[in-house]
Amino acid sequence: MRPFSYDRAAGAPGDAGTTWLAGGTTLLDLMKLDVMRPERLADINGLGLAEVRLDAQGLHLGALARMAEVAGNAEVQRHFPVVAQSLALAASQQLRNMASLGGNVLQRTRCPYFRDPSHAACNKRNPGSGCGAMDGANRLQAVLGTSDACIAAYPGDFAQALVALDAEVTLRGAAGERRMRFADLHVQPGTTPERETTLRPGELITGFTVPAGPWAARSLYLKVRDRESYAFALASAAVALDLDGKVVREARIALGGVATVPWRAAEAEADLRGKVLDEASATRAAEAAFAAARTHGENAFKPELGRRTLVRALLLAKRMEA
């Protein structure tokens, strides 16, 4: 860990050298590991930004609302189950008590070559140095959205709920406030895996808006992992359905644990639209979702597990009373 200065942010936008400190559960870990070396921390915990509010437009979430609070909110559980579940199934209770939504969506990959600077090769940490995971220990790494430079998986859960439901993110920066589709926040690694988001330097996430929609109530998050709790996803699916009887009017699907970014499975959604939802159509949609998957050794099982996870999630969502 390197020396750094610490201030409480007063609400003004930061400059390019400022790193925001929210719950600290990603940032402080990575500072101790010498992976992140910020010079100036600005603590945003005094800024408020903790709203959790439902109205006719949808669900409004402040960037500093804690994971535990949103996961435990009865209204969110009822009207946006996928949001509550994606948070409840993440990390541990202690972490959820500390961690903020804004920090959550910006958590960094768990790729072991990234998290330990004594590994020489990591294009994300040290551009141009190569990728240790490509032919190495990569059981947990991605099969969708990868590039020749990086296969690091996006590890979070909540972001899948946000992309599935077409959420917007609100940002505050030097040029004032702006909003954008949450799906445009994360970028695939391509040739520049060190660039993970479209945030501008010093920009602050202030909140998220999840639009209301007929699918929001019939939604869920299914997370498949090595143990029952407190583990990152091997594969996960955020699913929301608008059904007309057995027929899918609209399906919203995002996949976790398998991709470099929160992954919207648009092909699967298109495949299901207008179809009777059953084992066969769910399987076809799952195949479409993973058609472009590329595996690298230890993660060869992920496309199949991802397909099964999605089928299971779709059939579970169909059975929900919404």
Added chain:
Amino acid sequence: MPDGFGTDHQRIDGRAKVTGGARYASDVVVGNVAHAWLVTSAIARGRITGFEDAEARAVPGVLEVFTHRNMQGAVAETEFFAKGGYVGSTIRPLESDQVWHAGQIVALVVADTLEAAREAAQRLRVRYAEEAPAAGFDAAGVEVVAASDAGFEDAGVGDADSAFAAAAVKVEASYSTPTQHHNPIELFTTTASWAGGKLTLHEGSQFVHGLKHGIAAQLRIDPADVHVVSPFIGGAFGARGSITQRTALVAEAARRLGRPVKLVPTRAQGFTIATYRAETRQQVKLAASRDGRLQALVHEGWEVTSRPDAYKVGGTATTSRIYACPNVRTKVHMVHADRNTPGFMRSPPELPYMFALESAMDELAYALDMDPVQLRRINDTQREPIKGLPYSSRNLVGCLDAGARAFGWERRSPAPRSMRDGEWQVGWGVATSIYPAHIGTATARVTLLPDGRARVQTAAHDVGTGAYTAIGLAAAEGLGLALERIVVELGDSDLPPAPVAGGSNTTASVCNVVIKACEEIRARRAQGQQGAIEVYAENVPEGLPPDSIGKLYQGRNALGGGLEGGKQAMAAFGAIFLEVRVHDRTREVRVPRVLGAFAAGRIVSPRQARSQLTGGLIWGIGAALHEQTEIDPRSARYMNDNMAEYLVPVNADIRQVEVLLLDEQDTQANPLGIKGIGELGNVGTNAALANAVFHATGTRPRDLPVRIEHLMA
């Protein structure tokens, strides 16, 4: 009301532990302490060609950067513990430029503050000349050596290969178990301070007298000048049994700086500066007559170890002696690779080797179309087959019967994939557990005070097992006192020596000597002695040489009992019954219940015994489903060296855990009939789980851990 053996009592140190009153090595505050931080090797094989340390030394508060350049010769060479020495690894880290394994200590940075030491360590650049390492079994450049060349006795009897060839029913399969790390919650902390030429060490230790003598030899000082303080230990599991090389480095740094030095290594560093459970590959052949009687058993093992050290797991010593079988052949091989030296980890030989044997027994039961409980019953024996030694007591059949009854085994439908609950396939598995009963030479001092209170002092260790309470109960029994009147002092090298907390010997070794001391006190009281009565006692168990007392005083253990040594075979037994659920689509394996029935001699302290066995069963589940150290085969580095990615069960993974303790009176094993229970619970549990997975799914898991991807076919 006097307490004694069998009294159900909470831990006498429980309140101190939950209120923070118990001071672990990491908690100890020493005045004017300087803080150390380790730098460990990024390569697994090669040489250090240089250091760029200007930036590190420039960090304010840095006192010294120790490397082989200034430490060479400081730590003396000492023998590997298995050759009669003290160290768990003979690799002396700052002795030369040579790198033997990834994560080897290459520098020790000491500073006024922890933060400065860490920052400087992170700023230190080490240059290497790297060679391609051999990470494990499949790597080019490993050296395979028969364990018998390093003094291991491969057990055998009869002609197993001919009997196998001729037998009516047979199975043959290969199994593997992974690298696993102990990960005790307390890190490998050491604080060293010198005063007047005398060294005090605060370090969690499973063998304080061993540490005292070993460090003295390493630092070339008089053992009388070493004091090891380790009253509480934040988990050990074998990781703190023999000496790690970091201790001498910290002590030497403190000597040179003239200031106490405290090292708290990171979790990741703990993976490479201490030991671990070696990965194994095993081959088992079993043959039986049609009525299920074993005719042949062949068990071969391959185990990874470091380049210089011949650490042997050697579980065939146990697996060859459990069932009645006239023809047995076993063979163990060590595979020397560019890795740190492995070592003892809870049930070191039995956990991996019983996985293979008890999986193979299940395969044989299916080949015979026989109930797996029945197969074990048929092959029960009161004599081990290798030398024909009688078991001092053995009630495996009682465990199988009581366990089966309590579990509801008769409701199991034997065919694979025949049980189901909604979307979940259900499977029930069984396996035998065994752990050799050891007892060692031990000493203790017991003092009965005139006011009716008593004090027990012995350098035994409570590694979290409840030894304080068990030893207190022995004194209560011996003196006819309530437990509340007894003070127990452990874990200090100034106390009379007791053996290593290993091989589950502590309760047997220490209770026997404490009872001896108490008998002497009672005798003296009967003779009319007044005032405080202090008795020091020694106990050399039957079969151990008289000079084992002298050796113990030099920090060398003498453990007897077990399956091989004496005139009889001594072991505790158990039967594990376990239910799994496997999701029919996404293949998660969950364990709604596990039950262990155990016959383990006299149960001294029932509440702690249950706790140990419960913890053992949980460990066994983790060993089967979760725990695996991932290794990058190219770099021979451990990849998941943290508690987020090195998985152990969390509460949600553990549902119903039931322990049945059978009455067993063993009049032969030792005067008190005590067998160890600390390791018994995790043996066989991994096989019970794998057998249950086979029953649920029809897929036989032969490689641990059992993971989702293994069950997707």
